[in-house]
Amino acid sequence: MAKEIIIIGSGGAGMTAASSARKTDHSAKITVLTEDTDIAYSPCVIPWAIEGKVAWEAAVMHTSEYYSKEKNIAVLTRTKVDSVDDSAKTVTAGGKAYRYDSLVIATGGRTFVPPIRGADLEGTFVMRTLRDGRNIQSYAKGVGKIAVCGAGVIGLEIALALSHLGKEVTVIEMFDQIMPRIADKDIADHVQGYLERRGIKFVLGAPVQSVNGTGKVSGVTAGDKEYPCGMVVFATGVRANIDIPKQMGLDIGQLGAVIVSPSLQPYKKGRLVPGIYVAGDVMQCESAVMPVPMMSQLGSSAVKQGGVAGKNAAGGKALFGPVASPWVSVLDDKEVAGTGLSQGLASSYGVDTVCGKASGLTRARYYPDAKEITVKVLADATSHRIIGAQIIAGECSTGRINWLTAAIVSGVTAEDFLVRAENAYCPPTSMVKDVVISAVEDLCANLRVQ
């Protein structure tokens, strides 16, 4: 009899799990249950869709009809799961029970909105779904000043998109730098300066205290000062959506997300739960650089986890390794990217770091259109292992940060990286010695003199 596989959630993790399960088992009955109406879209597109660079429709990869017809996967939208009974192996949604042999939980996350007065006024928005994005675009038409709360990369991208629409945008951040936790202050300050020159204002070290207005937003108070605005967008982080895992009694970690094994199975009181897999923003990861859990709430992570969970759910064998969580953001003609730990995050774990930094160009000095690039690399001062890196570049930062990520997840020391690292060279694509290698050279010099 065909295996029955149920997937809860239709984001990047859920839909990839469904496709991955289908690839592994051609005859299984695969059903996706989701409370959403849009499925299989790219939420990362929202800033570019808001400013009109990409059409909203283009962001939707596939429809339910596509999954049904092309992959024989049933996607039941507007179907909220109420509970899972893992002894009876049933999922209940809208009063109906669905039996499963394997279950993938990919319930994603929710934007965290600080519990402050006025956070639900008309004119306040979060940015998670395409619908959120369309609502922001539409409401912004009637507004001149906008406050974006949260200076993570999503906050910065949305701020820039809104400023491209001619809005006066102020980014409010409770930490004293932008991109807190993921970027070092020198890198963050550089990016901030770049965005300020493009007209975005920043208020740092100022927790948002209230959204003000009668009926609709007229301002935001942060750090005891009011900033008048007609609209507020919260980009204040994502929390795992653990309603179902909690109802099931699955073990939840200190970061408020589901604890999983390398095959992405959850635990119940420390014991693996058979037949159940977890993927996406709802799960916690193992860090590649420290024996601590971490969240990796990125589209790329969700897709990778979905692939592993779906394959295992269908009877295949795949593992999800510890993560460095590389990320990249494009802010007009600057790319900023990072991987592993920042100095601040390392220091919050009591880890001493030594850093190396180099600046240069993305092409040979003499080649037309060469862009500036700065690479910063961090090592653990004791083990000399590379534990983090950040890049600001005019182009092609992604491959470079993935390269450094490969070194981080392999536990390579700075010195060993230098002995083995090689870079392909052609005048239009890099300097003869890539800036990544120069940064590690600087790191090794600093490790020697420490």
Add this chain to the structure above:
Amino acid sequence: MAKEIIIIGSGGAGMTAASSARKTDHSAKITVLTEDTDIAYSPCVIPWAIEGKVAWEAAVMHTSEYYSKEKNIAVLTRTKVDSVDDSAKTVTAGGKAYRYDSLVIATGGRTFVPPIRGADLEGTFVMRTLRDGRNIQSYAKGVGKIAVCGAGVIGLEIALALSHLGKEVTVIEMFDQIMPRIADKDIADHVQGYLERRGIKFVLGAPVQSVNGTGKVSGVTAGDKEYPCGMVVFATGVRANIDIPKQMGLDIGQLGAVIVSPSLQPYKKGRLVPGIYVAGDVMQCESAVMPVPMMSQLGSSAVKQGGVAGKNAAGGKALFGPVASPWVSVLDDKEVAGTGLSQGLASSYGVDTVCGKASGLTRARYYPDAKEITVKVLADATSHRIIGAQIIAGECSTGRINWLTAAIVSGVTAEDFLVRAENAYCPPTSMVKDVVISAVEDLCANLRVQ
């Protein structure tokens, strides 16, 4: 007393060795002896300088005066070294003896020209020095049809540059594919088709038999057929320039280059020679994927080796690891890149390979200006270790090939790569799952079914 360091050769390896020695020892007396007149230039620029995209002057990084003034390094040009006496620790050049404490041999390579009739006719050229490049540019003005012998990346780049000048260019290659040894036939055929559509003709499987003409070139005979042309450029490979090493009695390997230790010291009858270091095209490397020697005659390799040799010569400590020799070439709006072994080269060593391949885009599907990218990855069928990769892409292939190179030199298996690989994602810079990872997924699937 200040240490005396002598460097023979002023290419990428020699000049980097000089700078690296200076960085390591601020008081050493450093002298570069070179028979060349131009020093410290980028030979890789030649194709772009020929077509006028980059000025010849721009390719020269630094002059002798710069080295003398800024780095206290004496560069003696037009100074051909006649012999080295490693017991007396002296170098003799132009009748004068120079004493050394440490010596770096960076005598580079020479373009190999097949020993055929007419190879020295007026209108035949090699492409090694800036002077060669200028001569090609100048002679091409009076010529309509040009034959380029050798379809390696240098041959392809020069062919494209000359075709941009309006010349009718035919590339002649004795193997039955372009980029033999470094690229697989499917990748090579793809690139060949692209170049043919841009007007370049190819004659494959045809060894050049003679250059014809009275006084000057009027044609080339290859594969028993004559191709009329007014000019011939030989891009038929580089041989190590081992005149000095041979005179010294240093051990020469089966590839005709100097055998070196990981600290880049040469051997004499199997024993390390103290105080002497070797860098650049004159040395052979250790392969990162097989226990065999290989040549890595790339600008990036020369610079890396020069850095290691110069540092060690000055009393520092650095190692040069086994190489995968990543390379990249830009042919108009296509980049082609590779690393490690090709299928053909692996097979010539008796190694069975399994390959994986994926095509996609360099940006999210819906993001403007996304370029096509194809990634091919090879594994050893027995160990499953990744041993080679090739990329054709519209942009940003370099970071990706360096990423795969890091995996190759670390000895990672395809399966382990997949467990650990992560990619940074943003719609303008990659797909949510980078094509590199999709290619390794395909590789793993093929390894399972073999």
